[in-house]
Every structure is written in C-alpha cells, then in structure tokens.
Amino acid sequence: MFTKIIYTVLFLVGISFNAQSKDGINFQTKNLEEAKKLAQQENKLIFIDLYTTWCGPCKLMKKNTFPDAELGAFFNKNFISLYIDAEKEGVDLAKKFKIVNYPSFLFLDKNGELVQYDYGYYNAKQFLTVGYSVLEKRNLGNKTPTLAEVKGKLVGETIPDFTAQNQFGNTFSLSQEKKKTVLVFIRGQWCPYCNKYVESLQNIAPELESKNTQLVIISPEKPEFIAKTIDKTKTSYSVLYDENYKIAELFDVLYIPERKTLDLYEKHLGDDFKKSRSDETGRLPVSATYILDENQKIIWRHFNPDYKVRASLEDILKQL
Structure with a gap:
C-alpha cells in the first residue's frame, strides 16, 4: 500500500513538472527557413536564442528566464522561437551577424531580416520588456518611413518573387527571368531627372544584351502616365506599373x-x-x-536619397 502511494505521488509530481515545463517559451526544432515560412503563415516575428554550451549566462537564461509563464505566453503569441547552438548549426548565423557575445538574441521579421539584436543575461521581467520593445519596433516599421529613414535592401539579400504589368500589357515575373536583372526605380514622368536618366539608359542596351542582362524600369504611376514616360524618353525597356507600391516595399x-x-x-x-x-x-x-543575379539575390546597388544623383552607366556595366 505504501509503495503504491509513493508511486502515485511520484507520478503526480512528474505530471506537475511536465506541465510547468510547457509554461515558458516554446522553442521549436526548426531551421530558419522553416521558421520563416511559419512566421509568414502566422504573421509572427522570429526569436533566436544563439547560445554556446560553455556559456554560463546562457544556461541561467534557459534555467531561470525562459520557463517563466508570463514570458512564455507573450513570446509564444508573437514569436516563432528557436534555440540554436552558435558553434554547431548556428555557425553561419554567428558569422552573418558578427556575434561575439553570448547569449545573443536575434529578433527577425517574417522574412528573416533583423529587427533588433540584444545579448547578455536578463531575468524574465527584463526580457519581457525586450520582447515588447521588439514588437513595438515591428509595428512602427509598418509605417512608411521618411526620406531620412528609408535605407533600402542591401547587397546579399534575396528579393521574393513579384509580378507586374508592363507597358506592352505583358506580365513580368521576376522568378521566371533566368538572367541578371537591372532594376531602376523612377518617381514618374513628371520628374525631369527621371526622364533624362531613362533616356540615357538606352545607350547601354547593346552591352546589356551581350551580357544576357535585362533592364527593367519600375514606376509608381498608372499605365496612362507610364505612356507619357515612354513618349518623353523613347525607351524600349520594360516599364512596370508598381501598383500599390508592392515592388518598392520589397x-x-x-x-x-x-x-x-x-x-x-x-x-x-x-x-x-x-x-x-x-x-x-x-x-x-x-x-x-539594383542589380540581381539569376537567383534574385542583390549583387550591387546604387542607393542615394538625392533624386538628382543616379547610378552611372559605367558602374552598372562594371558589375555585369
């Protein structure tokens, strides 16, 4: 009888321990690509705890901070969380983000872009504040930035596929173009600097063709206004209507x-x-x-907030 009681108590304690272990942050056994897909489906951010086995604060975070119920509820609602060893499966991440401190915390958006970086030991209450700040930053990031704030995508980043109509009534799809692509953003046919630049780009058409490279102009204007761009510049390049600014946002x-x-x-x-x-x-x-390779990765860019300063034709050709 006594033995049965002991086993019953141990059984209940085990149930209680398992229940408590599920209260904290739910770290999923996924790689980053899988996490990005899930984050996109669930409209969440990605949280990565990048740790090492020899790091004392890393162990304390795992033992004392991450199991907290309030912290877990918040992170599980808003983040896809990953627990990654920086010296094993996380080596590439550590190199990419130049990690030298542990634990390091990467907060990424659903496309894998960095929203915020942090490191060091936090108790549960402190780390909850970090989580709230990341969420607030993400929400602020949904607003259109000012000219002083906009930064543009960087070399090495991959652009998701997009489609748009050109002036010929054809649908352009980035993923179907198995060649290098030069993308030129213009402000509209009302901009004399844009018109002059688009007209000058025609001078490198033979070189682009010889290098199996296409040039595409991205305009925020509706087709009837793009027709004015064509008339003013006499360009033969595809001019895409960036409806709802989707390409500019990408x-x-x-x-x-x-x-x-x-x-x-x-x-x-x-x-x-x-x-x-x-x-x-x-x-x-x-x-x-921007210049993209055959796999939609940015290999070069000219980004200057001053609309009077454009990429030189010589620089474009040098990158091909």
Missing part, C-alpha cells in the same frame, strides 16, 4: 515626403502628381538602381 525604397515637399509638388504638378499613383498619399520610391 526593396525598402518607399518613403513619404515632407508635407512642404508634397504641397510644392501638388501645387506645381496638380493631377500629374496627385492622381497618377495607386493612392493620393504622395509616397514615392527612392531613385535607386
């Missing part, structure tokens, strides 16, 4: 001008500015130029 080149700048454009340009795009917010792309 490249992180979309910004909102200052109010005084918008007032100036609307006063002097009228409907050519206000009514030419998907909406009347006044948003514009930075006049950036």
Whole structure:
C-alpha cells in the first residue's frame, strides 16, 4: 500500500513538472527557413536564442528566464522561437551577424531580416520588456518611413518573387527571368531627372544584351502616365506599373515626403502628381538602381536619397 502511494505521488509530481515545463517559451526544432515560412503563415516575428554550451549566462537564461509563464505566453503569441547552438548549426548565423557575445538574441521579421539584436543575461521581467520593445519596433516599421529613414535592401539579400504589368500589357515575373536583372526605380514622368536618366539608359542596351542582362524600369504611376514616360524618353525597356507600391516595399525604397515637399509638388504638378499613383498619399520610391543575379539575390546597388544623383552607366556595366 505504501509503495503504491509513493508511486502515485511520484507520478503526480512528474505530471506537475511536465506541465510547468510547457509554461515558458516554446522553442521549436526548426531551421530558419522553416521558421520563416511559419512566421509568414502566422504573421509572427522570429526569436533566436544563439547560445554556446560553455556559456554560463546562457544556461541561467534557459534555467531561470525562459520557463517563466508570463514570458512564455507573450513570446509564444508573437514569436516563432528557436534555440540554436552558435558553434554547431548556428555557425553561419554567428558569422552573418558578427556575434561575439553570448547569449545573443536575434529578433527577425517574417522574412528573416533583423529587427533588433540584444545579448547578455536578463531575468524574465527584463526580457519581457525586450520582447515588447521588439514588437513595438515591428509595428512602427509598418509605417512608411521618411526620406531620412528609408535605407533600402542591401547587397546579399534575396528579393521574393513579384509580378507586374508592363507597358506592352505583358506580365513580368521576376522568378521566371533566368538572367541578371537591372532594376531602376523612377518617381514618374513628371520628374525631369527621371526622364533624362531613362533616356540615357538606352545607350547601354547593346552591352546589356551581350551580357544576357535585362533592364527593367519600375514606376509608381498608372499605365496612362507610364505612356507619357515612354513618349518623353523613347525607351524600349520594360516599364512596370508598381501598383500599390508592392515592388518598392520589397526593396525598402518607399518613403513619404515632407508635407512642404508634397504641397510644392501638388501645387506645381496638380493631377500629374496627385492622381497618377495607386493612392493620393504622395509616397514615392527612392531613385535607386539594383542589380540581381539569376537567383534574385542583390549583387550591387546604387542607393542615394538625392533624386538628382543616379547610378552611372559605367558602374552598372562594371558589375555585369
């Protein structure tokens, strides 16, 4: 009888321990690519605890911080969490983000881009504050940045597939183009600097063809305004209508001008500015130029917030 009681107590204690172990952060056994897919499906961020086996604070975080119920509830609701050994499966991550301190915490968006980096020991209450700050930053990041804030995608990053209509009525799909691609963002046919630049790009058409490279112009303007771009520049390149600014957002080149700048454009340009795009917010792309390889990875970029400064034709050709 006594033996049965002992086994019963031990059984109940085991149940209690297992229940408690599930209260904290739910670290999933997935790689980063799998986590990104899940984060996209569930509209969550990605949290990576990058640790080493010899790191004392790493062990304390695992023992004291991550099992906290309140912390777990928050992180499980908002993050896909991964627990990765920096000296084994996390070697590439450590190199990519130049990690030298442990534990290191990578907070990524659903596309795997860095939202915030942190490191060191935190108790549960402190780490909950870190989580809230990351979430707030993500929410702020959903707003269109100003010209001073916009940074653009960087060399080495891969652009997801997109489709758009060109001036010929054809659908352009990035994933179907198995060649290098030069993408040039313009502000619209009302911009004399854009028109002059698009016209000059025609001079390198033979060289691009010889290098099996296509050049595509991205415009935020509707087809009837793109027709004005064609008329003014006589370009033979594909000009894509970036409806709802989807392509500009993929490249992180979309910004909102200052109010005084918008007032100036609307006063002097009228409907050519206000009514030419998907909406009347006044948003514009930075006049950036990107070169992508056959796998949609950025291999070169020219990014300057000053719309008067464009990529030189010589620099474009040097990268091909």
